[in-house]
Amino acid sequence: MNHWTDIKLPIPEWLNTWANGIPETFPEVNQRMSLVIDLARMSIKNGGGPFGAAVFNQNTGELIAPGVNWVVPGKSSLLHAEVMALALAEQALGSYELASHGSFELVTSVEPCCQCLGVLMWTGVA
Template sequence: MEFGVAMPDWAEGEQKKLPEYLKTLEERMRVVHRFARLNVEHDTGGPFAAGVFELKTGRVVSIGVNRVVPGRCSTAHAEVMAIALAQKRLGVHDLGGEGLPDHQLVVNWLPCCMCFGATLWSGVTSLAIAGSDGSLEEITGFDEGPRIDNAKELAKRGIEFFDNILKDEAIDTFKLFRDSGRLVYNGRGGGACIPVPADAP
């Protein structure tokens, strides 16, 4: 038996359009936002995307999008996809391994409890997110699981943390997803698969 979750068909073409290097954090986040929005527009997963970049140079290592429903895999979140694709590309299980440059994970919102754990074990030395308040849950109805003191846990492991990077672009994508009426696979009601009405708060 074999396990694997593929990126959507459109993603390869979009990745080929990217420059080899994205030197600023804002440039990296804009790409992540674009992939999240395209994932909604193509109906190929939830409104989430993440990217792994070389921290200093901005070299694009991988971009991942949420593939839970298409992949029939509850762990196929954008962060897990991006981390796994980066490790596969580099042929490593640890992005912080000996001889490697520092890597940064850029995500279009605060990682859920599962993805936060994946971030800690991935080997990245930097995490940048678009936002961390309750907007995602309020707008879409997704359940992100229990929250911990993320900044404290990251600091304990030497991982730098940036929050509120181009937050409004993330909010726009979440509203697009909500208004599309698409499936909220892990939402209100203890993880039930429920659509959230467009007039939800």
């Protein structure tokens, strides 16, 4: 029998490079939406699925974490854009209860599926 020790979910290598060239805050909703659409385009360009998402601080517009659909390249059905953005935000803030750290929102390029909605409910993000 196998013995499992960790779950390791990869993020695209290009995502950190991409993040170096963007502003830290997106004060307007249309700017946030434009960012997640750009993420979806970059995901397609780099072999991922056509979906993007990001977690923002609702009050300041600060980008907390981006996400792209990386299901096929990452070999995991968990790697939806919304789940990736929420998981990276949880790592950045050090808790799975994001709502206890402020007021955050998830902006997505499409309506979230049932898996993503379930994860969203646990985090407390709008």
